[in-house]
Amino acid sequence: MKKPELLFGAAVLLAVLLMALFAPWLAPFDPQLQNLEERLAPPSWSHLCGLDELGRDILSRLVYGTRISVMVGLSVVLLAGLVGTLLGAVAGYFGGRVDALLMRVSDVFLAFPGILLAIALVAVLGPALRNVIFALVIIGWVGYARLVRGQVLQIREAEFVASARVAGASWLRILGLHILPEVLPVLTVQASLGMAGAILSEAGLSFLGLGIQPPTSSWGAMINAGRSHLLDAPHLALFPGLAILVTVMGLNFLGDGLVNALDPHGKRQITVR
């Protein structure tokens, strides 16, 4: 297979999913177990990534942290993808006022600074996992809606759609059975890149203290905690950062590989958000 980026991306995604699923078996220690006498201890054979400011094993916290990242990433992609696809498909298919309304609403969401909206929403709702997911869905659906709308606008003019219409198929059937399957490859790419974006945003919110709250392990919160120990224990921020970097990079590679595999000549509009 001459698609190393696809392989690398898929391998990273699989590893992260497995780590999230089997965290209790893979983590060498209890992620909440404190050993204050050895706090800030550097990496060693017994603790490969060292200990944090409360003497907790960083590797175990990283392994458990994948659960938050995976849950946020998958939920945001599924929910934002669903909302955006439905709205974009309806707007693109019917055009006219429905389309104009969706475009104006999406203009507002695009003009509204995304991370600020997420920060404000989490401040309104409280820093909890489901609120972070909700905030990221609110800022994420627009990308899917615009993408699907553009695709549907093109596909609805195709001959096979006209044939279906002539054969008397309902709009729901045409959209669901004829048009949306055509949009699916592009959506898959967007989902892969969207998951990377959602993981980064969750970590960013947690970094600002607005995401997942302690003692739950979240990669962003771990970097934030590590900032005040940059001088004496840089490993606190180093390892969670690497975990985010590798995961997000894997997902970006996957998205990039999918773009190349599905659209080698770059004829379709696949956007990177």
Added chain:
Amino acid sequence: MTGYLLRRLAQVLPVALLVATLVFSLIHLIPGDPVALMLGDGARAADVEALRHQLGLDQPLWKQYVGFLTGLARGDLGASLHYGKPVTTLLAEHFPATLELALAGMLVALLLALPLGILAALHRDGWIDHVSRFFALLGVSVPNFWLGPVLILLFAIHWNLLPVSGRGGVLSLVLPAITLGTALAGLLTRMVRSSLAEELEKPYMVTARAKGLHRHRAVLIHAMKNGLIPVITVIGLQFGALLTGAIITETIFSWPGLGRLLIQAIRLRDYPLVQGGVLLIAVTYVLVNLLTDLLYAWLDPRIRYEKA
């Protein structure tokens, strides 16, 4: 062109109004009393009520909203609850720092992306292309809230070459600008590469080469001119992302800009300041997009906006 400009300017107003309404609704839904936060836990109920009355926070929400909109029409964004200063003054004090950071971030992104993207396009599928692609993906994947501390650790603490934080002189701008501009550099590298590679395959490039024009001249004179037009759109669209991305960068480097001010304002429930700040960022974003579209039309005469 004038018709298009007027039409686009007319679109700015409703978007700004909707953003203002959205931010007004959101900020008033945030649990927590700004007055209680201002006066502290030990404040007497009578004092809290008096201050609430003085600030107009005891009025019904719709009255506060109408007051906000009338003030907005006059260019008055009210006074900050926490600082006691007019919001416009605070924004004017902090916006230049954010703008400076965003522009520096853009400069870093362009300095990295243009050479990398052009080289990658010229050596498509060669090792330079692969290396450039790897760095581009690395750039878009690295979290800026991690890159910032790593850069501080290396360049400010270990090698003592640059200041750790704060704003003062060009040197203090280097690390925040790299932190902010790296992701955009990755995105632009890919954009420059794909756009230029597409131009290089067009028939006019074959003609130019067939007429004896040296490859470098053909690329510089013909392909670059056309290939970089789509890149300009991305630059415009991403400028807004830089303004908001600055929130995290400003937090890391204690940069006295709008982002840090807004984060504090949200925590302190400083309603007028949050409304004004978000509105300023949103309007700047819309205006930059408008300027980008105009520049696009000017660079590419085939784009006939009058008919659009």
